[in-house]
Every structure is written in C-alpha cells, then in structure tokens.
Amino acid sequence: MYAIQNVYKSFDDNQVLKGVSLEVEEHKTTVLIGPSGSGKTTLLRCFNLLEMPDSGSIELNGASMTFQGGKKAKYKMEEIKKLRRKTGMVFQNFQLFPHMTVLENIMEGPVTVLKKTKEEAKEEALELLAKVGLTEKQNAYPRELSGGQQQRIAIARALAMKPELLLFDEPTSALDPELEVEVLNLIRKLVEEKQTIVIITHKMSFAREVADKVAFFDQGIILKEGTFEELEHSNIPRITQFLNMLE
Ligand SMILES: Nc1ncnc2c1ncn2[C@@H]1O[C@H](COP(=O)(O)OP(=O)(O)O)[C@@H](O)[C@H]1O
Ligand SMILES: [Mg+2]
Secondary structure, eight states: OOEEEEEEEEETTEEEEEEEEEEOOTTTTEEEETTSSSSSHHHHHHHHTTTOOSSEEEETTTTTEETTTOOTTTHHHEEEEEEHHHTEOTTTTTTOOOOOOOOHHHHHHHHSSSSSOOOHHHHHHHHHHHHHHHHGGOOOOOGGGGGGHHHHHHHHHHTTTTSSSSEEETTTTSSHHHHHHHHHHHHHHHHTTHHHHEEOOHHHHHHHHHHHHHHHHHTTTEEEEEOOHHHSSSSSSSHHHHHHHHO
C-alpha cells in the first residue's frame, strides 16, 4: 500500500497542500483531477520526494518517512533515493535527455543507478522499445521524434527502472489530439497489466475509463474521493461543474 498522510506543503507564504491524505492501492489506477493550481502536481511530487512535505508522512510499501516542522535534514539523501527508486515519473513535457539517443535514454537509469551491465540494460531497453512500438527509433535523438513518440520513450524510460509505483503528470497535455491517442493507448496497456498508477489528467473520458479511484482536488485539499460515478453524483457543485466543463 502507498499512502500520503496529512501532508502540508507551502512555498513561502503560499500554502499549497493543506492536510492531504490519499491511499493508493496496489495494482490499481488512482486519478487526480481538479482545477489548475489546486496542488495536484505538488502532491504527485511529494510521492517521490521531488518535493519535501513540511509535515505529514509518506509510506511506500513498507518504507515510510515522517516530516515535521519543515525540517529537511532528518533523512539522508541515500534514504530519499531509496524511496524515490520505488517510483517512476512521467512528466507533461517528457524531459528526455536531449543529447542521448532513445536507447541511451532508456539505459541510463539501469546502468548508472541499478548498476546493470550495458548488455543487460540494452537487452531490456530493446524489449521496452518493442512494447512501446518504437524499436525502429532506437538510435534517434529526442528532437527527431514527435511529441507522442517522445512521451512513449519517456514511459519506457520510467518502466526500465521497474518502479513499484508509476506517476503520470498530465502525460498528454502537451500533445496534439492525434498524438494523444498513442500515449493514452500505451497507458491503457499499463492499466490492463495492473501496474500501480497515479495519474493527473484533464481528460475526463479517460479518467472515467481507467480510474479505480478518483480524487478531486480543490485549493490544496481533496474535496472528495471515490469512483468516477460517485464523484459525478456527488451533488457538490464545484465537482459537477468541473466534470461537465471538460470532455
Ligand atoms: N516550486 C514551486 N515554487 C513555488 N510555488 C510553487 C512551486 N510549485 C508549485 N507552486 C505553486 O503551488 C500552487 C499549486 O501548484 P501545482 O501543484 O502545480 O497545481 P496543479 O498541478 O493542480 O495545477 C500554485 O500556486 C503554484 O504556483
Ligand atoms: Mg499540475
């Protein structure tokens, strides 16, 4: 089980997370929705400690960390890295290494972090490239790929680390509609494989389709969580308006 408990986070005097708790079940898909600026990305980044909570706790399948009084020094970088390694993150804007080929992008983590041999890392990278349907692009550089292709490579790169928990932050929002489909199809495949997934998306049709649980964010709190249908029938105007506004 993965959980965030009572997490608070401020940037200067802007309190962005105001006591957020969220449980993420293994092999399920949890979808975060809500207006821009409500704190979704910040929460996702707390899951892998790209942001340190000021207070609260984070539990990733047995490993847990508690934060208090905004102190950062309590945990050593080694411990943070160990926890972070359980997660794989896919960003809105892909964030591939521009000076590396597709194959090198996917092999980088396994070789430098997991200390795999280049042969082993390459073999696994090629398997992942087949899975995301981009074998023929193995020697291309990111700039030579479409946005949809870059995002599929970014997903392959995340999978190469064999994360327990996959985190997606609006993975298709930088893509034209015709490129969105190939990325959504790949995520569908991961959902069917029963990966543990947390995804932020504004695509309500997709959320409805894949979510085991949806959490609706508003101004730094989770206003409501439940199945998509439960949110639709929540009679909370904030939520129903939001759901009706988006396709
Ligand atoms: N690194 C940061 N430094 C300062 N403010 C930030 C930082 N990250 C996010 N914020 C602020 O936190 C608020 C919530 O942002 P975010 O978590 O990105 O929301 P969402 O993903 O729901 O749009 C915004 O007001 C944003 O400006
Ligand atoms: Mg965001």
